[in-house]
Amino acid sequence: ILNVEQSPQSLHVQEGDSTNFTCSFPSSNFYALHWYRWETAKSPEALFVMTLNGDEKKKGRISATLNTKEGYSYLYIKGSQPEDSATYLCAPPSRRALTFGSGTRLQVQP
């Protein structure tokens, strides 16, 4: 079982603030890193799949970077909006499944 850590556990920001959070994972035998967005009462949905060291992915106001050598990824949200409120999960593959971190719960206050 991979050790995947996400920090912080939760975050409260004001609308318009920019924010970022971290996913740490084992740097040995790296294959990929998945980010998922999980809104309350809904199902997790894939945001990004990152495979290369130095990768940067962007979707609207959300972007992610990847450092496979040191085993971390950052997720950034620029100008947070209330609709960004969700839990953000990262997950490296392990064997034929994903090992999910416990997530960062983001709440954006209007």
Add this chain to the structure above:
Amino acid sequence: NAGVTQTPKFRVLKTGQSMTLLCAQDMNHEYMYWYRQDPGMGLRLIHYSVGEGTTAKGEVPDGYNVSRLKKQNFLLGLESAAPSQTSVYFCASRDRDGYSYEQYFGPGTRLTVT
């Protein structure tokens, strides 16, 4: 195209009762997964399947059994429910082998064992 569906959406069981959760996907995906979600613990893998007729244990398999008799369906069984199995259960599927293929999740089943 319904994606991944789960039946039932909610269920209350008494300790010792049995039940089966059904997951169905219409995307012709090879891989299917069952997770449980508990507060502060994210998603933990119970069992998974890499194709019709195959199953494998995940991180927390004890107390659960699974079957994949048809490619589109993945069943999760609880033979003798315990209060520790109170959780939200999510099914997911993925197209094929490969580390960059994303998983698609169902809407979840909320199970309470009293």
